[in-house]
Amino acid sequence: MDFFQIILWPFKWVMSWILGAAHTVLDWIGMDPNGGFTWTLSIILLVVIVRSALIPLFVKQIKSQRAMQALQPDIQKLQAKYKGKTDQLSRQAMAMEQQALFKEHGTSPFAACLPMLVQMPFFFALFQILTGAGAAAERGEGEAALSAEQIHSFGEAIFLGAPMQDTFLGSIGENMNVAVIIVSVVMIILMSGSQFFMQKMLMSKNMSEAAMTGPFAQSQKFMLYILPLVFGIGGINFPIGVLIYWTATNFWAVGQQMWIIRNNPTPGSQAERELNERRAVKGLPPVGKAAQEAAAKAEAEAAKPQQTGQRHQPKRKSKKRR
Numbered sequence: 001m002d003f004f005q006i007i008l009w010p011f012k013w014v015m016s017w018i019l020g021a022a023h024t025v026l027d028w029i030g031m032d033p034n035g036g037f038t039w040t041l042s043i044i045l046l047v048v049i050v051r052s053a054l055i056p057l058f059v060k061q062i063k064s065q066r067a068m069q070a071l072q073p074d075i076q077k078l079q080a081k082y083k084g085k086t087d088q089l090s091r092q093a094m095a096m097e098q099q100a101l102f103k104e105h106g107t108s109p110f111a112a113c114l115p116m117l118v119q120m121p122f123f124f125a126l127f128q129i130l131t132g133a134g135a136a137a138e139r140g141e142g143e144a145a146l147s148a149e150q151i152h153s154f155g156e157a158i159f160l161g162a163p164m165q166d167t168f169l170g171s172i173g174e175n176m177n178v179a180v181i182i183v184s185v186v187m188i189i190l191m192s193g194s195q196f197f198m199q200k201m202l203m204s205k206n207m208s209e210a211a212m213t214g215p216f217a218q219s220q221k222f223m224l225y226i227l228p229l230v231f232g233i234g235g236i237n238f239p240i241g242v243l244i245y246w247t248a249t250n251f252w253a254v255g256q257q258m259w260i261i262r263n264n265p266t267p268g269s270q271a272e273r274e275l276n277e278r279r280a281v282k283g284l285p286p287v288g289k290a291a292q293e294a295a296a297k298a299e300a301e302a303a304k305p306q307q308t309g310q311r312h313q314p315k316r317k318s319k320k321r322r
Contacts, residue, residue: 009144011125016144019046019129023150036159040244047248050122051256057118058256066266067107074101123246130154130241134165159183159240168236180240187243188235192228194250198257199224205271206261 022045027033031041075098082094129143137155142148157164161179168184171177203224235243265271276286 008121008125008128011121012129012144015046015050015122015125016129016146018049019043019126020146020150022046022049023153034153034156036157036162036164039154039157039164039241040159043241043244044248046126047245047252050119051249051252054118062260062264064107067105071101071105071107119249123242126245127238127242130165130239154241159244162240164241165239167239183240184236184238184243187240187247188232191235191243191247191250192232194247194254195231196224196228198250198254199227201254201257201261205274206257206266206269 019042022042023033023039026038026041026045031038078094078097078101082090085091085094129146132143133146133151133154136143136148137152140148141151143151146154154164160183162177162183163180166177166180168181168188171180171184203221231246235246238246261271262275265275272287279286
């Protein structure tokens, strides 16, 4: 067992245990244990459990992304300060000042990508479980926490005419399986399309005006196109079961992000303006940046000298006595 397998082993055990437990529950309530729909629903339940457990990390990611957006004006000032300075001392000084800004605001570019990085070991673990299910079934063995009976059941499961462990690439050539090709293409389109939609929604609705320019915006634009491309290219070698898992994961992420953008948008973003418009219709006070601006305006008005508006009456002159 190599070093990579040693690292993945606990993740494989956790993922296979959750998958097996979900399958057992569905079997217990009367669903066909060998049916492709049963295993598909088991994978979707796996997604729900894993993504629910990652909600605290997602909240941390949102806070980090907003802190990074708030930092953009300072980052741009820093870049202007060192513009044209290419010597080593200037680059080191710029890097130190940039790190100081990250530390002051309690964020970093790494923190904004943390949930995606945390998901990868779980994804690789599931990938190995599902791709190794066929060989394990032939040997009559289990796989991690999945029993030999469950592995055999998964190996026999068919989803919309496509075996759960088959891949797009493996179905091209002499042993062509049209059902696998069609299901794979549809899943890859849904997987890549949902990733593109999620990133596009983030950029168009949940980024402040300051964050729409500079390196942060460039990195977001890069992710807009590169992530769907990675999913699309990688998907042709994913088993049907993995495609189901990743598509369900992306749909969960889209729904989660839509809820965040609608109810807790980034200050100064288009989504926040739309939220305040809905609150105004209901007679509720604004929130976020609009609330801060309203409070600042009220303080400025209160600081102005107050005019009483009273007219001074002329004093009556006393008559001179004769």
